[in-house]
Amino acid sequence: MGSKRGAVGPPGSCAHMEHFLETCLLVLVEEAPGHGYSLMDRLADFGFPPDSFNIGTLYRTLRRLEKAGLVTSDWEEGGQGPRRRVYTITDQGRESLSLWIEVIKGNRRRIDRLLARYSALHGKEGLEG
Amino acid sequence: MGSKRGAVGPPGSCAHMEHFLETCLLVLVEEAPGHGYSLMDRLADFGFPPDSFNIGTLYRTLRRLEKAGLVTSDWEEGGQGPRRRVYTITDQGRESLSLWIEVIKGNRRRIDRLLARYSALHGKEGLEG
DNA sequence: CTGCACTATATGCCCACCGCATATATGCTA
């Protein structure tokens, strides 16, 4: 690891599941463009508890994705509230997304093996947990 | 999140899969006590590429776990090489482990949903990846 | 016995990134 990583984040930690939030956001934005506040809600679809992480983190993550060229943003015109920055995925974003999806599949394999080992130790059949 | 986290790491990020390496190490050490260098090899069982992460990270992580009281360490006597610090899990370690396992099960659910959504977008049936 | 490779542990430096708190701005309502 540490090579093909898809633009965001120079060094790359393998110990942590890197780019998970980024990947979720790219999938959501690919499904339909949206602004930060609404993406926050749509993340609930993935099983994130409502206040699971900080809204500030989300905005900073989106800005980082934009800086890396994986999404673009435009100010939504004519809304009747505060202005909204609407994010759209780019081709480069789709490329990084497909890379990160592969990484995450590998992570899932590791998780499965870990849970299997733990179950083997503790005699639980909790793999469906 | 941010409440029940099991001793290591005060604030707690939910966006990233926290404590994954720690959890792997606790499972390995619970299976059988071992020293850092050997745990490095045994991590390969979980699908970590051999040089997947830095050995320094592993040692620091083990020291952190010990500082938090989740493992203890003893210098192995009488070996014929450099001295080895052998780690053993504690009761508190087993407690944290069971908490983290639950967190990881939640992470796996999120990963499954993410991969499903991605597959739905791209018409792949790649959930077995 | 000197130098080198292998095993093994440890740490300093830098930086990514997260949570918390806070700041700012807009529009609606009382």
Place this chain on the structure above:
DNA sequence: TAGCATATATGCGGTGGGCATATAGTGCAG
């Protein structure tokens, strides 16, 4: 005009990882 909900953004402090480097014991080649 004050308060509230929506919406975006940032400074601060801290965790933790990657990389490079230091240290140390052991065996072996020359």
